[in-house]
Structure formats: C-alpha cells, structure tokens
Amino acid sequence: MSEPSQTRDTAPDAQLERTPEELLRIIFDYTAKISGERSLKNVLLLMADMGREMILADRCTVWLIDRANQELFTTIAHGVNEIRIPLGSGFAGHSMATGESLLIDDAYADPRHNAESDLRTGYRTQAVITVPFLGNDGTMIGAYQAINKLTPQAVFTQRDLEQLKLAAAYAGKSLESVMLHEEIESTQREIIYTMGQIGESRSKETGNHVKRVAEYSAILALGLGLSAEEAELLRVVSPMHDIGKVAVPDAVLLKPGKLTPEEFDQMKLHTEVGYHLLKSSSRELLQTAAIVAHQHHEKWNGTGYPQGLKEDEIHLYGRITAVADVFDALGSERIYKEAWDLDRILALFREERGRHFDPRVVDAFMEQLPVLLDIRERFRDDLAAT
Template sequence: MNPVPDSTPAANERTPEELLRIIFDYTARIGSQRSLKSVLLLMANMGREMILADRCTVWLIDRSSGELFTTIAHGVNEIRQPLGSGFVGHSVMTGENLLIEDAYADPRFNNANDIRTGYRTKSIITVPFVGNDGSIIGAYQAINKLTPQAVFTERDLEQLKLAASYAGKSLESVMLHEEIVATQREIITTMGEIGESRSKETGNHVKRVAEYSYILAVGFGLPPEEAELLKLVSPMHDIGKVAIPDSVLNKPGKLTEEEFELMKNHAEIGYNLLKSSARELLKTAAIVAHQHHEKWNGTGYPQGLKGEEIHLYGRITAIADVFDALGSERVYKKAWELDRILSMFNEERDRHFDARLVDVLNDQLPAILEIRERYSDL
C-alpha cells in the first residue's frame, strides 16, 4: 500500500479496521523472517503505513563503535551517528518517547542528514524498542506526516508505540539469530585455518577455497544465498587434519600406502566432529568435510560414492580445493603452472570431477584468477 497525501481529515488518519489489517499483515510477515535486513524493512514500512509518515527509519545500537545506525531508511542509504546524538540518541539513552512538531526549533535536532540529502525535516516521532530484559535495543523514527502541515499528533505517537510493541520482540529474536550465525561463521573460519596450519598451509588457502566455492556455486546456478552458505562452510573441509600426526601431514616426500590410509581418515574425522550439530551451518560443513575427496567415478574416499551420490557441495569444494592445492607450493611439491592445472581438470572430466562443474570452472576462470591474485600467499 502506498499512501497518497490528501488534505481531507479522513485520508490523513487510519480507521481502526485499517490499523488492524496493517498490524496483522506486517506482524505475520515479520514473524516469518530470519533476515535482519528483511525485518527492518518490513518494520519501517509498517510504521510508515500505520501513521501515514513520509519516511520511517528503524535505528539499532552498535555498542562496539558507540554509534546508532540504520540500513533501512526511506530515501537514503546507511546512516551512522554517535550514540547520544539527535532525537533518536536522546530516546535510546533515556527511554523517552518523543513527539516533536518543529525539529529545527529543538536544540537536540541533528540536521546533518538533512544537509547531506537535501531533505527538510519538520515533525518527528521517536519510539525506543525495548528487549525482553528491559534494555533498549534501538528505536523507531517517523518523519513528516503526509499532511500539508507535515505535523504528527498524539494519536500518531500512540500508534507508533503500538507498532514498536508488536514488532520489537521479533526484531530482538532475529538479532539474536544473526548473532548466533555470526559466531558460527567466526568459529568455522578459525577452525578451518587451524586445520590448514597443521599442514603448514596459510589462512589464505581456506579464504581462496571459500571464494572459489562461491563462484562455482553461482556459476552452476545455485541461488546466491545457498552459494553464500557453501562459502561459509568450505573452510572446514580439512578440519579432520587436526587429528593426523605431523609426521604424515608434513612429510616432504611421497606418503607410503600405510601413511596415505592414515591421511585419508581426516575426511571421516571431520565429519564425526561436525555431524551431531543441529545448526544448518555446521551440518553443511559436515557434508563438505566428509565428501570433498569423493570422485565422480566412485574411486574416491571415504565412502566410494559415485556421480550424483556425492553431494553437490562436496563436488564443488573438491574442485575449489584441488585447483588451489595444485597452484600452491606445498612441502611435498612445487606449484603447478595454470595450463597444466586446466589440462588436468579437462582430462578428469567425469572421472575425478563432475564435467558440468569443470565447465563452470573454465567459464569462471577470470573471476577465479582474480581471487587467487587477491589472496596470494606472496
């Protein structure tokens, strides 16, 4: 719904029926979201529609930097300002709801955003969001009523408070979910680097494999969200190496048959470390750790899977890992030249690798090489 300014009183206020419809519609949609950005956008639109504001912004507190920020503000991109600055800073510091008729007449007004955007703020409502523990996590801010006077009323303030009470709990839930996901990402990256460091690899190896996996996944046709998931978990592909003896991991010469059998255990070990998690990230990481050494013709390990029995994530990570390993100097070999690497991949179509993914590798080679240069070990 896009409200249209109208000078008649009926057009400038929502009926109770309209308010209920907006609340029920938006709270149902907000409650189904797992993305913070999606929730913030829905909340901003909900507030704007409820009180017929020209603009509505959802502010959050970034305690690490001592700032307030928003990535969802009608008419502008991300805004950041000091924690105690402006009307919104006053509200989150004091917990006070604000109804300001003339922003420029109030000394608390921070007009920096007006100057930057050319917008003219008249009337403002600011309502803090309170979390389950009573702490303030952010604030709603509505700007300029869609009337000729562009001034909000006490009724508008009460309605925005109502919107905050309905949407605030969902906001806190999604913020907690994203914090958990961010923590998982950090753990996965760190553990991946630990696994590689055991075999004298650099952290850049796991970064390159992650980026290659994303490029290959998108090139194969996976949605960006799924490709991003694979990018996040691929650094854990060799986590099982933490249990392999240094004498085997860092042996400068060719491994004996017995040593190779011991090395092969890292795929099963990595899987067993990760498989019991109920978290999507770690469950996906378990698949990658388990299957990235399987081969299309069934001669890989540890399960001897064949063709599409191998999960797509394992097939993609296998190409990303082998491409980077061959192009990197290791304790047991020199780096291969690019032409030799590409010849090997083309020879191994439908033997070691899924031929369709080899085609994607060839198609996406410029992007792959750009990543290799960006995260060079030199």
Template sequence: MVLKQELTPEHLLRIIFDYTAKIASETKLNSVLVLMANMGREMILSDRCTVWLIDAVREELYTTVAHGVDEIRIPFGSGFVGTAIETGESIIVEDAYNDPRFNPDNDLKTGYVTKSIISIPFRNNEGNIIGAYQAVNKMTESAVFTTRDLDMLSLAASYAGKSLESVLLHQEIVDTQREIISTMGEIGEIRNKETGNHVKRVADYSYVLALGLGLSEYEAELLRTASPMHDIGKVAIPDAVLLKPGKLTDEEYDIIKSHTKIGHQLLKGSRRELLRTASIVAEQHHEKWNGTGYPNGLKGEDIHIYGRITAVADVFDALSAERVYKAAWPIEKIEALFLEERGRHFDPAVVDVFFETLPKLLAIREQFSDK
C-alpha cells in the same frame, strides 16, 4: 512527491495485522528489519523509515535497513536517533535543519533533503532499549508528524522490538556457531601451512558456486558456513607426515587421505544440520566425478552436491594461492586444468558455473588475499 491522506482505522489495523503476522513467522534478522521499516513507513505515511540497532562493542548505532541508502553507522548519542536512544524519550521535529541535534552528513552524501523527523526507541522484554525507529518526511499535506503518529509508531515499536529480540538471540547463536566452525577450520589449515584466509576464500567460493547452480540462499549459506571444516580431519595427522617436505610413500599418502574419514567421524554424530553438512564436506571433497577419488570412490551424482562444489572451490584456491613451496598458477593455466578435468575430477555442471562466476571468484580471491 505525491501527497497521501491519513489512514482510516480499518486500513491501519490491516497494516498492523499483516505485518505483525509476517514478523512473527520470520527468523532472518535482515528480513525482520525490512518488515519493521516497511510497517513503520506505511503506518505513519513517511517517505522513509529506518530501524536502528545498538552496537555496544563499537559504541555505535547502525542500520542495515534504511529506505534509499545502504548501511549507516553513527556514534552513540549522535543525531535525533542517538538522543532518543540515550534518553529513552521519543522525538518529533518539524524542521530538522533548525534543530542543533540534526546531523546533515547523510543528506550531504545522498542529496536527500530531510524535513520532519520522528524517532522512537524500542525495548526488549526486560525493558532495555535495543534500538529505535526513525521516520523521515511526512507524506501528507501538513508535512509534519503528529502525536497520533507517535502513538502508532510506538505501538509498532512495542511489538516489533520484542520480536526483534528473539531474532537477535537466534542470530547470535548462529553467528557463534559460524565463528567456532571457522576457527576450527583455520586451526586445521594452519597445521598444514595454509593461512586462515584459505578457509574464508573456500567458503565464499562455495557460496557463489552453490547459488550459480541454483541452490537456495539457505543451502548456499549453509555450505558457506560448513565448508571451512573440509580439512578438519588433518588435526589428527602426525606432523611427520602432514609436514613432510619430500615425496610421500604410499603408506604416508594413505595416512593423509584418512583425514577425510577422520573429519567425517568427528562431525557425523551431531544433531545440528550445520555440523552434519560439515561432515559431508569433510568426507567427500576429495571424491572425483569419474569415481577415482577417495575415501569411498564415489562417482557422479553419488557424490553429494556439497562435496562436488567444495572440491572445485578447494582446488581453485590451492592452485591460485602462493605458498612457500610453490608459486601461484596463472589464471590461464587454472582455466585449462578445469577444462581438462571437467567430467573427470569435477562435476561438469560445477565447472560450467565456475567459468560463469569466475569474475566474482577472482574478486573474492583479491579481497582475502594472503599478501
């Protein structure tokens, strides 16, 4: 371990200004948590810094951002951080293993040795505790945290806690939108004797394919959130047609095909980017690269990239999933079909990415299996 010297006031101010500016301009929860953890670690020269949040529903404390480890969950009141959150008081400990409040489970899992600890709760604008900072192992010669560290981390907690609240509120709105969209998508599929897992799989397939094509994380996530609505127009198709066991007449097939237009009409008027994206997917996921699809007979790149991606994701799931009316296709047969339809039904670039990412797609299929 390389020991460090205490920061000068000028250096400390530079860290504060740099990180507070970054935190103020960030809207993604995980990014804010990373910035908070890094700011805390640099300000008080700790080896690791963790940002803990409260999960009231599960009565747990959790962190998705902890230097050196993955997500951790602990019961309310557990360990130093649980005590700090429960009491609202900051804690400084010189030797963790000599304190009965210390929970050594994570050290035992990772082989890390915790010595000194500082835990500081942070509050929202209404003064309610919403989480805590916890820093581990002071990286100076003394190897213990001081009251100066407490003041510095408290300053970081005061600012970051209020910024975090606004991001959490934004995230809650986004999560609610996603849940509503996913549920609506599932309702449409259940009428068609599909399972809720169908829309989950198509969503995750679309995300993987989008990233593989070079779309940004934002665009890929937008498509993943919107794609469960691809068949929402089927809610308006009569059961006598939608659930007909035998061959459809030409007139009945035209009624089935109208679900693309209906879905588009339901969603296109929204000012929300998420629902506008869903309207594109709903309308265009049955278009074909060679122009023989429906409802508009679009061809090639006139089909939106979201529609081209969802077409591959939807067909892959339809073929690979077992249903009461058909057996699942073996993967070799599915691969042969996509090769045959490359440049006909499907965008060649999307098909190429399909084969490149097939192991990930199969892992998703297994994770959300209907069995």
C-alpha cells in the same frame, strides 16, 4: 539530487487517516512477515514500512545503537543511505537516553533536533514521532522514528503515537531475536574459519589456502546457478573440508615423499574424522561443514573415498569443494611437490571431467576462470613468511 521541501497541508499525496480495518490488515500482514524473517536488514526494512503505512508518515527510520563507536545509525531510512550521528544526539538520541517517546509538530522549533541529515539530503523535517524500543531484558535497542505526516493536517496525533508504540513493542522483540541469531551465526563463522586454519596449519599450509578455497567455492556455486545465500553458506563452511587432518600423524601428514598404501589409508581417515567432529550439531552451518568434510574426496565415477559415492550421490557442495580444493592444491607449492603451471592444471581438469569431477562443476570452473585467477592473485601466499 536534493528532495525539495513542501508544505504538507497542500501536498498532492495527502491522505485520509487509516480506518481500524486498514490498521488491522497492516499489522497482521507485517507481523507475519517479520516473525518469519531471519535477515536483520529485511526485518529493519519491514519495520520501517510497517510504521510508515500505519500512521501515514512520509518516511520512517529505525535507529540502532553502535556502542563500540558511541553512535546511532540507520541503514533503513526511506530515501537515504546509512546515517550515523553521535550517541545521544537528535530526537532519537534523546528518546533512547531518557526512554521517553516524543511527539513533535515543528522539528526546527525544538532545540533537540539534529538538522545535519536535512542539510545533507535537502529534505525538510517537520513533524516527528520518536518511540524507543527495548529488548526482553529491558536493554535499550533502538528507536522508531516517523517523519512528516501525509494527511491534510500535516501533524501527528496522540493516536499515531500509540500506534507506533504498539508497532515498536512487537517489532523490538523480533528485532532482538534476529540480532541474536545473526550474532550466533557470526560467532559460528569465526569458529569455523579458525578451525579450518588449524587443520591446514598442521600440514604446513598457509591461512590463505582456506581463504582461496572458500572464495573459489562461492564463485563456483554462483556459476552453477545457486542462490547468493547458498554460495555464502558454502563460502563459510568450505574452510572446514580438511579439519579431520588434526588426527593424522605428523609422520604421514608432513612426509615429503610418496605415501605407502598404509600411510595413505591413514591420510584418508581425515574425511571420516572431520565428519564425526561436525555431524552432531543441529546448526545448519556445521551440518553443511560435515557434508563437505566427508565428501570432498569422493569422485564422480565412484572411485573416491571414504564411501565410494558416485555422480549425484555426492552432495553438490562436496563436488564444488573438490574442484576448488584441487585447483588450489595443484597451483600451490607444497612440501611434497612444486606448484603446477596453469596450462597443466587446465589439462588435468579437462581430462578428469566426468571421471574425478562433476562435468557441470568443471564447466563452471572454466567459465569462471578469470574470476578464480583474480582471487588466487589477491590471496597469494607470502612464501617468505612461511
């Protein structure tokens, strides 16, 4: 439903200007919150809220540059969903192109105004402030934009502009830090997934095996009541569970028949190798991957390897990945066996509940089985291509 335009000097929500004490409280509150955030979306939302509260704007938008698509975009614009406009267009585009801040009383009297967003939403832009913000190296990152003043005068002042510049100067640096953090984590995720595929490819598994184990692990984590953040962490790191297989000789790894005791001892070493490959990193993703690589063959009753851990001595992530990995292994055709049918797999999990597997994880597995089967179908192996 479109939001009707209204004359701001008679708006029922018109307010008085902020006092210096109120401004200080807003700045201290929001800068503390922003400095502790590591989520880009949350930082952008806090920035928008801070700008809106500081200068009593009806809406505040944080624009960022998408250089790959030559666009400006915002996912944080009060009252609307994502907006994308061509790079250089509108007040935000002008500010970022020139480095100038803008203080506009009547948007529709200015030829730089891009009215497409108003046409889409039914909202009427009147007064506007736009302030570009830079990163530490002077690179343009984006722009703060405040729309429609909520005081009786209904226009922004030079004081408002200076206050928004202050907010942009601080928040721009924090935003750059969070963007860099997310870029590093994204790169780590790509590396972890690729390394997981390399580990599986040596044993002639398809890339879909690591995809399925990743998705199964996340669903089981959620089913056990873990947070969305923990489930996502496990989804990212679980593909590394068998990375240590890179050190297992082909004669053992690819043997079609039953392994001898000596060969099985060689195979078991992949848990130790994987752990030692990953354990030295200070990054949370790789530390967690090290735990999963090390413990996904431990058993609830203490008869697993390499450490013979039992029950809660085994990290929950290792217990979850164990169920996800075995479920996928049993249901997949491998060089040494045919795929099991579902009834046989479920019978094994019931039998091994409290022996091989954590009973709680097996219960979550049974509860989430329809979702897991849907994942298995979506990421089914293309046997003709293998």
